[in-house]
Amino acid sequence: VTVAEQRTIGAGVAERLSVYLQVLTQSQKMGRERISSQELSAYASINATQIRRDLSGLGKLGKRGVGYNVDHLVSVIGELLLSQPKHKIALVGAGRLGQAIANSPIFTEQPITITAIFDHNPAKIGRQLGGVTISDPAQMRTVMGRHKIIVGVLVVPAASAQQAANDFAAAGVRIILNYSEALLDLPPDVQVLTANPAARMVAALYRLG
Amino acid sequence: VTVAEQRTIGAGVAERLSVYLQVLTQSQKMGRERISSQELSAYASINATQIRRDLSGLGKLGKRGVGYNVDHLVSVIGELLLSQPKHKIALVGAGRLGQAIANSPIFTEQPITITAIFDHNPAKIGRQLGGVTISDPAQMRTVMGRHKIIVGVLVVPAASAQQAANDFAAAGVRIILNYSEALLDLPPDVQVLTANPAARMVAALYRLG
Numbered sequence: 001v002t003v004a005e006q007r008t009i010g011a012g013v014a015e016r017l018s019v020y021l022q023v024l025t026q027s028q029k030m031g032r033e034r035i036s037s038q039e040l041s042a043y044a045s046i047n048a049t050q051i052r053r054d055l056s057g058l059g060k061l062g063k064r065g066v067g068y069n070v071d072h073l074v075s076v077i078g079e080l081l082l083s084q085p086k087h088k089i090a091l092v093g094a095g096r097l098g099q100a101i102a103n104s105p106i107f108t109e110q111p112i113t114i115t116a117i118f119d120h121n122p123a124k125i126g127r128q129l130g131g132v133t134i135s136d137p138a139q140m141r142t143v144m145g146r147h148k149i150i151v152g153v154l155v156v157p158a159a160s161a162q163q164a165a166n167d168f169a170a171a172g173v174r175i176i177l178n179y180s181e182a183l184l185d186l187p188p189d190v191q192v193l194t195a196n197p198a199a200r201m202v203a204a205l206y207r208l209g
Numbered sequence: 210v211t212v213a214e215q216r217t218i219g220a221g222v223a224e225r226l227s228v229y230l231q232v233l234t235q236s237q238k239m240g241r242e243r244i245s246s247q248e249l250s251a252y253a254s255i256n257a258t259q260i261r262r263d264l265s266g267l268g269k270l271g272k273r274g275v276g277y278n279v280d281h282l283v284s285v286i287g288e289l290l291l292s293q294p295k296h297k298i299a300l301v302g303a304g305r306l307g308q309a310i311a312n313s314p315i316f317t318e319q320p321i322t323i324t325a326i327f328d329h330n331p332a333k334i335g336r337q338l339g340g341v342t343i344s345d346p347a348q349m350r351t352v353m354g355r356h357k358i359i360v361g362v363l364v365v366p367a368a369s370a371q372q373a374a375n376d377f378a379a380a381g382v383r384i385i386l387n388y389s390e391a392l393l394d395l396p397p398d399v400q401v402l403t404a405n406p407a408a409r410m411v412a413a414l415y416r417l418g
Contacts, residue, residue: 011412011416014412014415014416015408015409015412017412018408018409018411018412018415019403019408021408021411022403022405022407022408022411023392026367026390026391026392027392030392042394043392043393045400045401081411081412081414081415082411082414082415087411087414089410096308096309096312096313097309097310097313099305099309100305100306100308100309100310101306101309103305104305104306105367105390106388106390106405106406106407107407110405110407110408110410110411111411112407112410112411150414150417151410151413151414158235158314174417175410175413175414175417177406177410179315181235181314181315182235183232183235183236183239183252184252185251191254191413191417192254193406193409193410193413194228194231194254195406196231196315196319197315197386197402197404198231198315198316198319198321199224199227199228199230199231199319200224200227200402201298201319201321201360201384201386201402202227202230202231202290202291202296202319202320202321203220203223203224203226203227203290204360204384204400204402205290205291205296205359205360205384206223206227206290206291207220207223208359208383208384208400
């Protein structure tokens with residue numbers, strides 16, 4: 001019986017575990033073998049007591065004064081959070097920002113891989129971007145169905161965003177990461193995540209006074 | 210006596226107000242005159258009861274069955290959150306992603322303006338990017354001091370991120386928006402915001418099951 005089968009966890013815990021996983025994966029790449037809850041706290045900007053509580057809920061993982069084994073924690077959290085080792089996602093909009101995202105390590109260093117890219121521009125269709133061939137959005141349902149993709153990244157101008165979001169929803173997308181400024185009207189079973197960090201920046205500025 | 214002088218608000222409220230401001234600003238651009246708490250809720254992904262509570266704390270702003278006046282709400286929240294109409298920020302790293310960010314409406318549609326851009330590459334120094342001249346990071350202290358910039362956007366590869374973050378901190382930056390994958394070690398008075406949405410995406414995937 002795996003950890004994932006034993007228990008279900010709440011949305012807040014899942015979100016924090018995802019942040020820990022991101023920090024731990026990066027620590028792993030930097031050759032770190034152990035990490036303390038204080039260090040995790042500093043990198044994740046989450047209270048160390050909260051971190052110890054979250055992780056103690058996953059079993060006996062850390063040792064007082066020694067910290068957590070990075071590799072082990074990555075595998076335990078990864079197994080809990082991810083039903084597949086690499087989630088396939090799609091991107092619509094191969095403009096400047098879309099190209100930068102497809103070529104950046106934003107997703108490639110995470111358990112996420114961009115498997116499909118769409119753009120309406122005929123000059124771009126058929127060309128390669130980050131190792132993926134750009135497709136016509138008319139092919140969206142077929143391509144998304146074939147790869148069972150349920151996450152769509154929206155990198156189109158605000159004026160085209162609602163149409164692209166509708167296309168994603170019709171093709172079975174359940175989570176849209178919205179890089180555009182547009183407000184999206186979508187069925188309640190489609191969740192929209194705002195990629196724009198401006199609101200958090202404004203809040204942080206306010207806190208500084 | 211302005212609203213901002215009358216009261217202080219908590220960090221959680223400030224963060225939610227920033228999200229409302231982002232939604233309201235976009236609604237304004239789309240020509241909307243009124244918005245209901247339910248509509249705000251759908252766009253902001255925040256409970257409508259919470260929204261009504263947050264906004265009622267700012268005075269009598271909404272009318273039952275009529276909703277909120279968008280322009281008025283933008284000015285009230287803007288006055289409360291922002292000590293200046295446009296916050297000046299700096300960006301380091303004029304590579305592909307940095308160029309895309311500088312040219313995208315990510316910040317320009319917000320009360321945020323990129324005032325300084327730095328890159329170590331001599332071929333880029335002196336060139337224009339999004340209307341801003343790229344400077345040598347050796348000039349960082351002078352440029353940042355002149356414009357009183359306390360927010361830095363980090364768009365460099367992970368291997369250069371710590372050095373660029375140190376440069377920012379030495380130049381007086383208090384908030385770093387980190388687009389790199391690197392974990393940053395900084396003094397406690399420098400706040401790091403992670404721009405990478407991958408952790409939230411993984412958490413959203415988990416919640417879908």
